[in-house]
Amino acid sequence: MTALKLANVNKSFGDVHVLKDISLEVEEGEFVVFVGPSGCGKSTLLRVIAGLEDASSGEIHIAGDMVNLTPPSKRGIAMVFQSYALYPHLNVRGNMTLALKQERQPKSVIEDRVRKASDMLDLAPYLDRFPSELSGGQRQRVAIGRAIVREPKLFLFDEPLSNLDAALRMNTRIEIANLHRQLGASMIYVTHDQTEAMTLADKIVVLRDGQVEQIGSPMELYNNPINQFVAGFLGSPSMNFFPAGLINAGDHHIMGVRPEDLFIDANGKLETTVSHVEHLGGDTNVIAQFGEHQIAARLFGQHAVAEGETIRLSFNPESAYSFDDNGIRVN
Amino acid sequence: MNQARTNPLNTTLMHGALILYTLIALFPVFIILINSFKERRAIFRDPLGLPDAESFSTIGYETVMKQGDFFLYFQNSMIVTVVSLFFILLFGAMAAYALSEYRFRGNMLMGLYLALGIMIPIRIGTVAILELMVATGLVNTLWALILVYTAQGLPLAVFILSEFMRQVSDDLKNAGRIDGLSEYTIFFRLVLPLVRPAMATVAVFNMIPIWNDLWFPLILAPSEETKTLTLGSQVFIGQFVTDWNAVLSALSMAILPVLVLYVIFSRQLIRGLTSGAVK
Ligand SMILES: Nc1ncnc2c1ncn2[C@@H]1O[C@H](COP(=O)(O)OP(=O)(O)O)[C@@H](O)[C@H]1O
Ligand SMILES: [Mg+2]
DSSP, rough: OEEEEEEEEEEEEEEEEEEEEEEEEEEOEEEEEEEOOTTTSHHHHHHHHHHOOOSSSSEEEETEEEEETTTTGGEEEEEEEETTTTTTSSSSHHHHHHHHTTTTOHHHHHHHHHHHHHHHHTTTGTTTTTTGGSSSSHHHHHHHHHTTTTSSSSSEESTTTTTOOOOHHHHHHHHHHHHHHHHHHEEEEEOOOHHHHHHOOOOOEEEEEEEEEEEEHHHHHHHHHSBBBHHHSSSSSSEEEEEETTTTTTTTSEEEEEEEGGGEOOOOOOEEEEEEEEEEESSEEEEEETTTEEEEEEEEEEEOOOTOOOEEEEEEEGEEEEEEETTTTTT | OOHHHHOHHHHHHHHHHOOOOOOOOHHHHHHHHHHHBBOHHHHOOOTSSOOOTTTOOOHHHHHHHHHHHHHHHHHHHHHHHHHHHHHHHHHHHHHHHHHHOOTTTTTTHHHHHHHHHHHSSSGGHHHHHHHHHHTTTOOOHHHHHHHHHHHHHHHHHHHHHHHHTTTSSHHHHHHHTTOOOOHHHHHIIIIIHTTHHHHHHHHHHHHHHHHOOOOOHHHHHOOOOGHHHHHGGGGGGGGBBOOOOHHHHHHHHHHHHHHHHHHHHHHHHHHHHHHHHHO
């Protein structure tokens, strides 16, 4: 069964058309990531799914039921916000149980679920603390716990890691992935960070300007981007683009090559001037100027390349992508 | 900014200016207090002198107490001030929440309309208000005053509070909606506690003018049972003779309750300011 189905969903704020004709499906138990640059409408889409905003047109089905007119609390969803949004006047236990009390669940059920969730998230020692007495990472876990106890049909995460520092972000990311495995629940996760998208997703939905650009598994999108935007958005460093004519005379397309597909080759067609080198130990990232185009190359292992040096780069023609003037992939 | 703050000369000047201002502001209050404890002749002979063994007298307070209805006036003032403040805060906060939280047709216009009251003094409408009160039979009741003061305080309250409510996190309200809280619960349990400092500000701004007002009590509720403290004190000011002892004593006592209310509200104010800064 499909956990979520959107059919031609549109959303406008006054004259501003924020979501344009969005259709997609989330299968039961699937982890779907909505990814796109800031301001592309990810949060708005999530709020429309949650029922916090009404769709201007289109249909939203959750677990088979059309929910356009259902209030948020009755949609069988739970949401984790970027800013945690814990209730400041309630302690951790109170934060987690509020929704269940509103649903008038029996006490035993409430206790049971809180125990399960707090075990899963190591929150047991903090149950009587107030949000102001917790660290950022703990607050985020409480926010996740508040979602878990509701046992929703669909979890919604809105950039839950963006307020955490780098180390904590990695841990929490793994924790969320574990959670998904344990609960087997359907989850939608919004982020502008392509690493989070690639590492967490069963399926990625790439959004731009309120439109779906491409939907697919991380590797499908990585290996088979439908257009220049998707190709450039996924992967780090991102794909290099330059006019194909610089290499093959007469070719009017735009050529795209991933940084890891480039290697140093004395006969390479790309004659570049190194402008910056990052020695990472296992990898070496070389940023170089190719005419007026900046090229990033990710070389395996350690290389003695110095800034200002001229190097020749080459790539396997099969690993290159071609895009037409509108950015549409042609091969 | 930081530099200026740590510069010792600047600090001294700043504190000097603030202390000077405090002294100037407190001086009249001080004069009222000391003179209220002096006998009549001493007040005029040496208005700035402290009461000593010879000039000390509580005759003013005795007169005020004997005047009998003083406590009633006191009670009236208290009721009018507290109830008006309650309504200003309640309705002001509700209107502000509606204006800042919900998108509806005419939202902007409604906000402007409500803010208009800040610029137009309510006393311009005194005659119309009096006619209205006569027609509704509210003349010489405390309700007349409470309604007028509530109307007078609302525009600024809505204006200030809606600005603060816009700053309350949307995520928090949305979390409440997803958890099944009603809009009323969200308003009273989540939003109001977070704008408490702003509420205290509004309360302080409104309290003093209401407590001190002479105009509306004189026009709308001059009867013996509904006199407020300010109006009641006027009996000691005659056209030909004024009982200064009594006037000064009444004024001294009138300061006390405002002081207490002010301390209550300003605590909230300071707590809100610092909690916001440290976060
Ligand atoms: N309540 C609103 N009123 C008007 N415009 C809005 C509102 N909410 C969002 N928008 C606009 O919609 C666009 C998408 O916003 P958002 O969904 O928050 O983007 P994202 O989460 O992808 O960064 C932005 O351009 C934003 O200005
Ligand atoms: Mg967002």
